[in-house]
Amino acid sequence: MAALNIIVTAKQVIDHEIPASALTIDATSTQVTAPSSFKPIVNGFDDYALEAALRLKEAGGATITVLSVGSQFDVNIMRKTLALGADRLILCQDPAFANLADSFTTARIIAAAIHKVGEFDLVLCGRQASDWDNAQVPLVLAELLDLPCITLAQKIEVSDGKVTVEQVVLDGYRVAEAGLPALITVTNELGQPRYPALRNIMAANRKRPTTWTAQDLDLDPAMLTPQLEVVEVAFPSKAQACEIIEGEDGGEVGRRLAQVLHEAGLI
Amino acid sequence: MAGILVIGEVHDGHLAPPTREALAMGRSLAATSGASVAVALIGSELGASAQEAIAAGADQAYTVADALLAQPQIDLYLAAHQAVCAAATPDIVLLSRTDFGRELAPRLACRLGVSLLQDCLQLETEAASGRLIATRPVYGGNVLAKMRSAGTPQVAALRPKVRDPLEPDASRQGEVTPVAVALDAAMAKVTIVRQEIRAGDGVKLEDASIVVAGGRGLGGPAPFTELEELAGLLGAGIGASRAAVDAGWVPANWQIGLTGRTVTPDLYLTVGISGASQHMAGCSNAKVIVAINKDREANIFRESRYGVVGDWETVLPGLIQGIRDLK
Numbered sequence: 127m128a129a130l131n132i133i134v135t136a137k138q139v140i141d142h143e144i145p146a147s148a149l150t151i152d153a154t155s156t157q158v159t160a161p162s163s164f165k166p167i168v169n170g171f172d173d174y175a176l177e178a179a180l181r182l183k184e185a186g187g188a189t190i191t192v193l194s195v196g197s198q199f200d201v202n203i204m205r206k207t208l209a210l211g212a213d214r215l216i217l218c219q220d221p222a223f224a225n226l227a228d229s230f231t232t233a234r235i236i237a238a239a240i241h242k243v244g245e246f247d248l249v250l251c252g253r254q255a256s257d258w259d260n261a262q263v264p265l266v267l268a269e270l271l272d273l274p275c276i277t278l279a280q281k282i283e284v285s286d287g288k289v290t291v292e293q294v295v296l297d298g299y300r301v302a303e304a305g306l307p308a309l310i311t312v313t314n315e316l317g318q319p320r321y322p323a324l325r326n327i328m329a330a331n332r333k334r335p336t337t338w339t340a341q342d343l344d345l346d347p348a349m350l351t352p353q354l355e356v357v358e359v360a361f362p363s364k365a366q367a368c369e370i371i372e373g374e375d376g377g378e379v380g381r382r383l384a385q386v387l388h389e390a391g392l393i
Numbered sequence: 394m395a396g397i398l399v400i401g402e403v404h405d406g407h408l409a410p411p412t413r414e415a416l417a418m419g420r421s422l423a424a425t426s427g428a429s430v431a432v433a434l435i436g437s438e439l440g441a442s443a444q445e446a447i448a449a450g451a452d453q454a455y456t457v458a459d460a461l462l463a464q465p466q467i468d469l470y471l472a473a474h475q476a477v478c479a480a481a482t483p484d485i486v487l488l489s490r491t492d493f494g495r496e497l498a499p500r501l502a503c504r505l506g507v508s509l510l511q512d513c514l515q516l517e518t519e520a521a522s523g524r525l526i527a528t529r530p531v532y533g534g535n536v537l538a539k540m541r542s543a544g545t546p547q548v549a550a551l552r553p554k555v556r557d558p559l560e561p562d563a564s565r566q567g568e569v570t571p572v573a574v575a576l577d578a579a580m581a582k583v584t585i586v587r588q589e590i591r592a593g594d595g596v597k598l599e600d601a602s603i604v605v606a607g608g609r610g611l612g613g614p615a616p617f618t619e620l621e622e623l624a625g626l627l628g629a630g631i632g633a634s635r636a637a638v639d640a641g642w643v644p645a646n647w648q649i650g651l652t653g654r655t656v657t658p659d660l661y662l663t664v665g666i667s668g669a670s671q672h673m674a675g676c677s678n679a680k681v682i683v684a685i686n687k688d689r690e691a692n693i694f695r696e697s698r699y700g701v702v703g704d705w706e707t708v709l710p711g712l713i714q715g716i717r718d719l720k
Binding site for chain 2: 140142143145146149151158171227228229230231233253256257258259260261262265266268269270273274275276277290295296297298299300301302303304305313314315318352353354355356357358359360361362366368369370371375376377378379380381382383384385386387388390392393
């Protein structure tokens, strides 16, 4: 079988492991920001999509193109995808791509970039991004490209021009099949993504990503006007105080906790 | 008449609970605008669902019943819902962010030419513009965003279990309107080959009024046996944090959090869970959270109503004994 052409979408986001207390909200109350001491990361969910692509590459050969959309990139962060084994990194970068809280717009930009890439067999996406948690771009992208769409893959196999996917459902999985090309979202049940080897990181540092602007993608500015507007972002109010149950030793505290929960009508 | 259309879900001939919640949300929006509330019911066996939807707040039920809809074939469901939307011409479309809704909502919105207001906790009508303002959690629930859509229709997916359904009122009247859609098996771009479902052991997490969950602080798989004993005593569901799942101590379907399951029990009792933001995303709507953790500085205490700072190895046997003494 000929080697596959796989496109993996990846987003640069604020590190989801940073403490919530380090997040700040900008003066316009519409953007969440993190102090510059915290480096951004490639969206953790997209790591699974790339891992799935790398496993397919190992299994039968593939050319992997990583595609990202944003207004500003930390290129060294995005190069991690090359260090892991992606063959090509395309950054769709334009000031017009700032503050993409509207998944529909983002999906249109990615669809334009995929058209420009040309031939492909699979588009693999993370199930959602850890910043805006929209979980929409892959599904809208499948609609815009008119592709079969299978969500939440824990295992992907390709043979005879079709893709077979174990799709996670409540309390189990479903086996689903589709012809190529197809779009698949990948979930964490796939298993731990690999880490890049040091020598690959150094080799990746010498590679230059391809950069495409809105003009390169022939995107009509009117199409980039988002339908969704962020009216306000705010931290939720945490009014409640935690009542700490105390006692002589753990056993006593445990028994007291049972009493307290019983008196509160909870057990 | 243009109005509000709730995209319903029907399970075994009955209206799914999240659809009742969406109907309640539709009714409160209609109270401001005077709009009508319709429901779209689609499936192979619709049973009593139309009457149930009317009793739960719908003024009208659009139905598509077709044997081809027996399988959860998203492409066919999309075509049917699209046809209902074309018949109903709603200003507002409400969906539920259930497992099926997660897949359906963004794609249906796209077919209607608009962006989706995703995972909404609250919807209000803005007095000045008459548009919806959606409140939704972002950054793993650490930030709340208010969003407004300029599209028509305005399409919103509601997080389940955030809103109470209305008390069913069997005296409510409504029209049932079948919609003709030419569905064809060839519309399905994906073939469902088979399904492997593990037999559900114990209480279903999403329905449990008490959930007990363990995390990294338990240190290994063995302590989960003790946690299961506690869950058994309380009639509780049992879950775990991502750390415990990633370590291989418990099955993946126990995971509660951003990438796992979302629970909304009255009591969420955590043992050895630090309360990272991605975990809290799956349980922050629990009525009362209890933390048992060694580290007083752990984030879980900021989220909890009651806390025990201590070692689970001594606290848990005490708690179990205390509960036995109560019975």
